[in-house]
Amino acid sequence: MMKPGQLAATVFGAACFGAAAVASAQLVKVDGSSTVFPVTEAVAEDFQKATKGKYKVTVGISGTGGGFKKFCRGETDISDASRPILKSEMEACRKAGIEYYELPVAFDALTVVIHPKNTFIKQLTVAEMKKMWEPAAQGKVTHWNQVNPQWPNQPMKLFGPGADSGTFDYFTEAIVGKSKSSRGDFTASEDDNVLVQGVSRDANALGFFGFAYYVENKAKLKAVPIVNDKGKPVAPSMDAVLAGTYQPLARPIFIYVNAKSLAKPEVREFTEYYMKHGAKLAKEVKYVPLPEKAYTANLEHLAKRKLGTVFGGVAEVGVTIEELIRREGKL
Amino acid sequence: MDAPRVREIRSVIARGKRWDVVFAIVGIVCLMIGLLTVAALFVDMAVKGLPRISLEFFTNFPSRRAESAGILSAWVGSTLVMVVTAVTAVPIGAAAGVYLEEYAPRNWMTDVIEINITNLAGVPSIVYGLLALGLFVYQFGLGQSVLAAGLTLALLILPVVIVATREAIRAIPAAMREGSYALGATQWQTVRYHILPYSMPGILTGVIIGLARAIGETAPIITIGALTFIAFLPSPPFQPEPPFLSFEWLFAPFTVMPIQMFNWTSRPEAAFQVNAAAAGFILVLMTLAMNGLAIWLRYRLRRNINW
Numbered sequence: 001m002m003k004p005g006q007l008a009a010t011v012f013g014a015a016c017f018g019a020a021a022v023a024s025a026q027l028v029k030v031d032g033s034s035t036v037f038p039v040t041e042a043v044a045e046d047f048q049k050a051t052k053g054k055y056k057v058t059v060g061i062s063g064t065g066g067g068f069k070k071f072c073r074g075e076t077d078i079s080d081a082s083r084p085i086l087k088s089e090m091e092a093c094r095k096a097g098i099e100y101y102e103l104p105v106a107f108d109a110l111t112v113v114i115h116p117k118n119t120f121i122k123q124l125t126v127a128e129m130k131k132m133w134e135p136a137a138q139g140k141v142t143h144w145n146q147v148n149p150q151w152p153n154q155p156m157k158l159f160g161p162g163a164d165s166g167t168f169d170y171f172t173e174a175i176v177g178k179s180k181s182s183r184g185d186f187t188a189s190e191d192d193n194v195l196v197q198g199v200s201r202d203a204n205a206l207g208f209f210g211f212a213y214y215v216e217n218k219a220k221l222k223a224v225p226i227v228n229d230k231g232k233p234v235a236p237s238m239d240a241v242l243a244g245t246y247q248p249l250a251r252p253i254f255i256y257v258n259a260k261s262l263a264k265p266e267v268r269e270f271t272e273y274y275m276k277h278g279a280k281l282a283k284e285v286k287y288v289p290l291p292e293k294a295y296t297a298n299l300e301h302l303a304k305r306k307l308g309t310v311f312g313g314v315a316e317v318g319v320t321i322e323e324l325i326r327r328e329g330k331l
Numbered sequence: 332m333d334a335p336r337v338r339e340i341r342s343v344i345a346r347g348k349r350w351d352v353v354f355a356i357v358g359i360v361c362l363m364i365g366l367l368t369v370a371a372l373f374v375d376m377a378v379k380g381l382p383r384i385s386l387e388f389f390t391n392f393p394s395r396r397a398e399s400a401g402i403l404s405a406w407v408g409s410t411l412v413m414v415v416t417a418v419t420a421v422p423i424g425a426a427a428g429v430y431l432e433e434y435a436p437r438n439w440m441t442d443v444i445e446i447n448i449t450n451l452a453g454v455p456s457i458v459y460g461l462l463a464l465g466l467f468v469y470q471f472g473l474g475q476s477v478l479a480a481g482l483t484l485a486l487l488i489l490p491v492v493i494v495a496t497r498e499a500i501r502a503i504p505a506a507m508r509e510g511s512y513a514l515g516a517t518q519w520q521t522v523r524y525h526i527l528p529y530s531m532p533g534i535l536t537g538v539i540i541g542l543a544r545a546i547g548e549t550a551p552i553i554t555i556g557a558l559t560f561i562a563f564l565p566s567p568p569f570q571p572e573p574p575f576l577s578f579e580w581l582f583a584p585f586t587v588m589p590i591q592m593f594n595w596t597s598r599p600e601a602a603f604q605v606n607a608a609a610a611g612f613i614l615v616l617m618t619l620a621m622n623g624l625a626i627w628l629r630y631r632l633r634r635n636i637n638w
Contacts, residue, residue, distance in 0.1 A: 027584070029584075031556075031558075034597075037559065037560070038395065038598075040560075041393075041395055041559075041560045042395045044560060044562070045392075045394055045395060045560075045562060048562050048563070053563065056562075056563045057560075057562070058558045058560065058561050058584045059558065059559060059560035059561075060475075060556060060557075060558045060559055060560075061559045061594070062556070070556075075474075191596070191597050192597065192599065193596065193597060193598075193599070196599075210599075212599045213599040215599070216599035216600050216601065217599070284395070285395055286599070
């Protein structure tokens with residue numbers, strides 16, 4: 001006769017070996033970008049309610065790069081990404097034999113904000129922002145009149161996300177011309193709320209972050225219209241992003257779905273639910289939804305097994321959604 | 332004694348007393364710096380978070396809508412992780428402490444081990460997270476599970492438990508041990524019937540203080556990949572059909588209170604800041620409750636010891 005302690009230990013040991021496989025059943029694992037997180041979270045929440053707990057979804061935040069690392073090791077079914085997959089990541093996936101679908105799910109509009117009392121900035125051109133943010137500006141361009149002589153001789157205080165964020169990558173790519181290339185002497189924070197606080201407390205401040213943070217803090221901040229490639233200043237808004245005029249700071253955000261996982265009913269149903277309800281939910285969490293035809297195109301891509309990325313592993317700025325749908329994917 | 336001499340002595344005493352007062356004031360000021368900081372943080376969180384605390388806050392899963400978002404998966408996750416941590420760290424830590432105090436020979440090896448344990452207590456928690464990521468998550472294949480997190484935090488608090496055990500054992504008068512040996516008890520019998528029962532209050536206090544630290548840890552848990560959004564619970568440990576016990580929950584994905592808080596503070600909507608404050612308030616209450624339990628247990632168990 002075993003003592004209770006021994007019995008518990010035996011059961012414990014047996015359970016440890018037996019349970020590992022069971023736990024992953026009917027579970028959709030999503031990880032990746034914090035920018036895409038709110039959209040995926042909203043979809044996951046409603047999907048689980050709609051399927052009445054039949055399927056389970058977990059969503060983590062490891063950043064776009066961290067998410068792809070897990071994705072290409074086969075640890076996750078879906079990866080949230082605020083930029084297209086890079087060459088090195090494509091290589092990692094190929095080595096592990098992981099094939100994937102690239103599905104754009106929404107737009108994010110990077111918003112350049114200033115203090116509401118700042119009256120001298122009416123609009124900004126890419127060239128002006130480049131003067132402020134390029135690496136050569138470090139320690140040299142410290143006053144507003146150095147960027148534009150018509151602006152006052154007042155100190156310039158810059159705020160932006162830290163170097164680990166996809167937002168920072170995209171902004172530097174679009175403005176400076178090279179990803180991650182920026183001056184280092186600005187106030188950086190991974191927490192966008194810190195940036196909101198910083199800009200709202202300093203009349204000489206300028207900062208940038210995702211559109212949702214601007215929408216929630218409209219009373220404290222002013223968004224700057226950005227002069228696009230046609231020479232027209234455009235303020236960030238859902239309509240401008242959809243019309244493709246808010247350039248070059250509007251970017252598509254993606255989910256990458258493991259092709260093998262898609263054979264599992266829970267992953268397929270979740271992805272389809274994402275495409276069918278993504279537009280409404282993206283709007284609810286203050287992202288710009290894609291036009292309806294983009295979601296249908298995504299579903300078609302899944303049906304026709306159009307695998308791979310349409311970017312070829314290179315960062316690109318100002319791609320329209322029509323262009324994305326048209327292109328052929330590569331693994 | 333003549334009058335001038337008495338005056339002189341009195342002035343010396345008065346000067347000494349003045350220093351007493353000065354030092355007491357300095358001491359109180361120092362104490363207040365710590366206490367007021369804690370009180371200010373706590374009151375601030377309570378004021379911001381209290382309106383949000385209701386029964387639903389505990390029974391709802393996280394949500395994109397701040398008003399209906401709750402901490403169910405977070406507090407269940409934290410509790411389960413703490414159970415694994417305690418179950419692992421207590422026996423290992425207590426046994427290691429007993430070994431070092433009662434069995435270990437006094438030589439350089441023991442010295443090296445002791446120095447290492449003291450050092451371990453000062454290792455930043457993120458380092459434990461990295462170790463656990465390599466060892467538990469990938470090498471042992473435990474994945475991002477409750478079990479992996481519990482073992483990680485167990486490692487983290489192991490030095491605390493060992494040190495607490497050793498101090499508790501050292502506080503036992505040598506006469507107890509000698510008396511036991513004098514009556515012919517073996518070393519094991521002495522440990523089993525005297526050393527362990529007498530040191531139990533001290534060990535428990537150390538364990539709970541360690542757990543109170545572990546419950547607020549964020550860095551190692553994030554490193555091993557705890558999730559941010561999870562709207563289901565691990566399967567319950569007790570099942571209605573045989574074998575009645577299930578350990579599936581050990582391998583379930585999870586989130587914990589500090590991660591839930593962290594996620595809410597980084598949201599754009601102001602309403603989530605209130606949720607974060609409320610969750611912080613609950614977390615501080617959990618820590619306070621654990622410390623309270625430690626004090627109560629120590630008091631209860633000490634009462635039973637008559638030397």
